[in-house]
Amino acid sequence: MPNTTLYKAIAAVPKFRDRISLFTKKLRLAQYADGSIYDYRLKIAQAVFFFNKLPDEFTQTDIDYYLSTLLDKNRCSLSFFKHMIFGLQAYYKVMGLKQPGGLVLPPVRKPKRLPRVLSQEQIARLLRNCSLYDKTLLAIIYDCALRVGEACRLRWDDICFDRKKLFVFQGKGRKDRYVPISDQMLVVLKAYSHLATGMHCATYRSSSMCRFVP
Incomplete structure (x- = not known):
């Protein structure tokens, strides 16, 4: 089996194979871009591998701990953090879960940047x-x-x-x-x-x- 994050997640949580397959189909039916589908699949797999359980079973404590771990000591870029949240939001949305158990994902704050203008x-x-x-x-x-x-x-x-x-x-x-x-x-x-x-x-x-x- 290839040594990738997706396959590692499936090996750790066998039920994830069917869930990620269904997630992919629903994203395509919702006409998400190919790049977004690839990125969201990867982000969900990383979270599953981290917790060794399905996203459906994540608690608020799990979400808060994982996201804070990503930000701790600059372990990930702002872009990675943002797409992790987008991936989780997409999963709960297209799978019809609507962030089960009252889960609340933090808002993604956009950095305020001035435009670069050539002289x-x-x-x-x-x-x-x-x-x-x-x-x-x-x-x-x-x-x-x-x-x-x-x-x-x-x-x-x-x-x-x-x-x-x-x-x-x-x-x-x-x-x-x-x-x-x-x-x-x-x-x-x-x-x-x-x-x-x-x-x-x-x-x-x-x-x-x-x-x-x-």
């Missing part, structure tokens, strides 16, 4: 070192207020020149939407479409774009 000098230096494709991509992110991942998935078919609209496919929350494009951006896109004919254009992922977009 005019930094922007000018960035653009001087960009290719035509990169400049166009950065311009459309700024003009249409796109998320990095949304911009990386754009296709020419998504641009409605006549309607001055941009179609964003499966943005945040897996929702489609239309956003307006300025006249200046349309001019840039039309110029780019002529100049870029036959050019090799890079393909970006969100992670690579984030290296130079705050």
